[in-house]
Amino acid sequence: MLFVLYxxxxxxxxxxxxxxxxxxxxxxxxxxxxxxxxxxxRSGRVLITGGAGFLGSHLCEYFLGRGYEVLCADNLLTGAIxxxxxxxxxxxRFINLDVTGYLDIDGPLDYILHFxxxxxxxxxxxxPIQTLKVGSIGTHRTLGLARAKGATFLxxxxxEVYGDPLEHPQKETYWGNVNPVGPRGVYDEAKxxxxxxxxxxxxxxxxxTKIARIFNTYxxxxxxxxxxxxxxxxxxxxxxRPVTVFGDGQQTRSFCYIDDLVxxxxxxxxxxxxxxxxxxxxxxxxxxxxxxxxxxxxxSRSRIVFRPLPVDDPKVRRPDTxxxxxxxxxxxxxxxxxxxRRTVAYFRPRIRPAGRRRx
Ligand code: NAD
Numbered sequence: 001m002l003f004v005l006y007x008x009x010x011x012x013x014x015x016x017x018x019x020x021x022x023x024x025x026x027x028x029x030x031x032x033x034x035x036x037x038x039x040x041x042r043s044g045r046v047l048i049t050g051g052a053g054f055l056g057s058h059l060c061e062y063f064l065g066r067g068y069e070v071l072c073a074d075n076l077l078t079g080a081i082x083x084x085x086x087x088x089x090x091x092x093r094f095i096n097l098d099v100t101g102y103l104d105i106d107g108p109l110d111y112i113l114h115f116x117x118x119x120x121x122x123x124x125x126x127x128p129i130q131t132l133k134v135g136s137i138g139t140h141r142t143l144g145l146a147r148a149k150g151a152t153f154l155x156x157x158x159x160e161v162y163g164d165p166l167e168h169p170q171k172e173t174y175w176g177n178v179n180p181v182g183p184r185g186v187y188d189e190a191k192x193x194x195x196x197x198x199x200x201x202x203x204x205x206x207x208x209t210k211i212a213r214i215f216n217t218y219x220x221x222x223x224x225x226x227x228x229x230x231x232x233x234x235x236x237x238x239x240x241r242p243v244t245v246f247g248d249g250q251q252t253r254s255f256c257y258i259d260d261l262v263x264x265x266x267x268x269x270x271x272x273x274x275x276x277x278x279x280x281x282x283x284x285x286x287x288x289x290x291x292x293x294x295x296x297x298x299x300s301r302s303r304i305v306f307r308p309l310p311v312d313d314p315k316v317r318r319p320d321t322x323x324x325x326x327x328x329x330x331x332x333x334x335x336x337x338x339x340x341r342r343t344v345a346y347f348r349p350r351i352r353p354a355g356r357r358r359x
Contacts, residue, residue: 043067043068043069044068044069044110044111045068045069045071045107045108045109045110045111046063046068046069046070046071046109046110046111046112046113047071047073047105047109047111047112047113047145047151048060048063048070048071048072048073048112048113048115049073049074049099049112049113049114049115049116049138049142050073050074050079050114050115050116050117050156051070051071051072051073051074051079051084051094051115052072052074052076052079052080052081052083052084052094053074053078053079053083053115053116053119054079054083054119054217054219054221054222054223054258055115055119055156055214055217055258055261055262056072056074056079056083056113056115056116057072057079057083057084057221058219058221058258058259058262059113059115059262059265060072060084060087060092061087062262062266064087064089064091064092066266067091068091068111069091069092070089070091070092070093071093071095071105071109072084072092072093072094072095073095073097073099073105073116074094074095074096074097074116075096075097075098075099075116076096077118077127077130078118078119078120078123078127078223078226080223081094083221098138099114099116099134099138099141099142100130100133100134100137100138100141101141103141103142103144103145104145105145105149108149109145109146109149109151110151110152111151111152111153111154111269112142112145112146112149112151112152112153112154113154113156113265113269114138114139114142114153114154114155114156114194115156116134116138116142117131117134117135117138117156117187117190117191118130118131118134118187119158119187120223120226120227120228121183121184121187121227121228121310122225122226122227122228123226123227124184124186124187125183125186128186129186131186131187131190132186132189132190134190135187135189135190135191135193135194136190136193136194136197139155139193139194139197139198140197143197143198143201143207143209146201146207146209147201147205147207152208152209152210152269153198153201153207153208153209153210154209154210154211154212154265154268154269155194155195155198155209155210155211155212156212156214157191157194157195157211157212157213157214157276158187158188158191158213158214158215159213159214159215159216159278159280159317159319160178160184160187160188160191161176161178161188161191161192161195161213161276162174162176162177162178162314162317163176163177163178163179163184163188163312163314164177164178164179164312164313164314164315165177165314165316165317168316168318169282169284169318169319169320170278170317170318170319170320171278171320171322171323172213172275172276172277172278172320172323176188176192178192179312182311182312183310183311183312184312195211195276198211199211202274208274209274210268210269210271210273210274210275210277211274211275211276211277212264212265212268212275212276212277212279213275213276213277213278213279213280213319214261214265214279214280215254215256215278215279215280215281215317215318215319216228216253216254216255216256216280216317217255217256217257217258217261217280218230218231218255218256218257218258218339218340218343219257219258219259219339219342219343219346220258220342220343220346221258221346222343224347224350224351229253229287229290229291230255230290230294230340230343231347232244233290233291233294233295234294234298234343234344234347234351235347235351236302237294237295237298237300237302238298238300238344238347238348238351239302239351239352240300240301240302241302242302242303242304242305243291243294243295243300243302243303243304243305244305244306244307245287245288245291245304245305245306245307246287246306246307246308246309246310246313247306247308247309247313248288248306249286249287249288249289249291249304249306250286250287250288251286251287251309251313251314251315251316252284252285252286252287252315252316252317252318253284253285253287253290253317254280254281254282254283254284254285254317254318254319255281255283255285255290255336255339256279256280256281256332257281257332257334257338257339257342259334260281260332260333260334261279261280261332263330264279264324264328264330264332265279267328267329267330268324268328271327271328273327273328277323277324277327277328278319278320278321278323278324279319279321279324279330280318280319280321280332281319281332281336282318282319282320282321282332283332283336284316284317284318285336288304291304292304293336293337293340294340294344297337297340297341297344298344298348
């Protein structure tokens with residue numbers, strides 16, 4: 001099959017950076033405002049692991065839009081070729097590889113963004129060993145590659161390192177409250193290990209590394225069935241089915257729109273700061289409020305039903321983004337209503353209302 005290019009960089013298809021409307025819009029966004037970033041190069045070669053996933057595919061587009069050559073490495077475990085199929089550029093290559101295996105890339109690399117990992121609770125519960133392996137072995141191998149190439153390395157860490165937090169909102173100085181043998185332990189501990197390994201490479205080998213602690217992010221190209229709240233609510237609402245809220249729905253989350261996150265990641269990569277740095281939207285709301293908002297925005301007739309809370313589900317989650325604001329001059333700009341509208345618009349044509357027959 002066309003896409004199966006094992007473990008080597010091979011031309012995939014050629015793009016002319018073509019702005020696409022709607023979901024696929026190439027984000028040729030404006031330069032970050034504020035001071036010129038000291039390590040910023042105007043062009044370069046970037047490897048994005050997990051590049052066929054939700055966040056990774058948006059990052060691929062963003063870097064292409066800025067003139068970089070982008071290598072997208074992914075084993076399609078939870079990602080999809082569809083996420084990058086619209087990309088047309090001679091500066092883009094897809095590489096089908098598992099970063100926990102032998103890892104070598106021809107040619108120079110200026111930046112490596114390590115995003116490969118199952119990321120939704122459903123995915124990492126289904127794939128516990130792959131999740132632990134990609135966070136540990138995959139991070140080790142990717143750091144080794146960065147060292148060999150002299151590339152700047154950015155780790156996609158997560159707010160999950162804070163576990164079910166006893167400090168609220170969470171600052172980067174908080175060490176977290178994680179149950180290592182609970183169901184979420186495979187993800188949380190893999191990411192905590194990955195952070196420790198990243199710091200060890202910086203201290204031992206002088207590698208330029210960055211750690212981004214990413215909070216819940218949403219937008220087009222999330223998977224409808226990945227078990228996360230927003231796609232689940234949208235899918236149910238667009239089908240006029242009951243919208244399922246866990247517990248009493250009073251647990252809180254903060255949701256960052258994908259475009260804001262990508263901008264923050266770029267600024268962190270180009271900064272002198274090593275992190276860990278929280279990147280997320282500090283606007284907090286209950287999941288019950290989120291469900292109501294999505295029902296209203298979708299014009300749905302759905303009602304809300306309550307189901308038992310999963311084990312170790314965090315009760316609160318909100319980033320303290322003071323560090324990102326002070327160091328990067330970054331804060332989210334896309335309001336929840338705007339972000340949700342764009343996300344609902346992306347999913348609407350992909351979902352058939354319940355009961356409608358195929359023509
Ligand atoms: P995703 O599942 O859409 O993307 C992850 C990608 O990694 C997939 O394309 C998958 O096929 C690939 N992958 C998994 N194991 C691999 C391996 N061994 N080798 C190569 N590729 C592999 O998830 P996402 O939401 O885009 O998350 C991307 C990264 O960001 C993850 O590391 C995740 O932990 C982190 N993150 C995401 C969020 C969020 O809200 N989406 C929040 C915090 C952290």
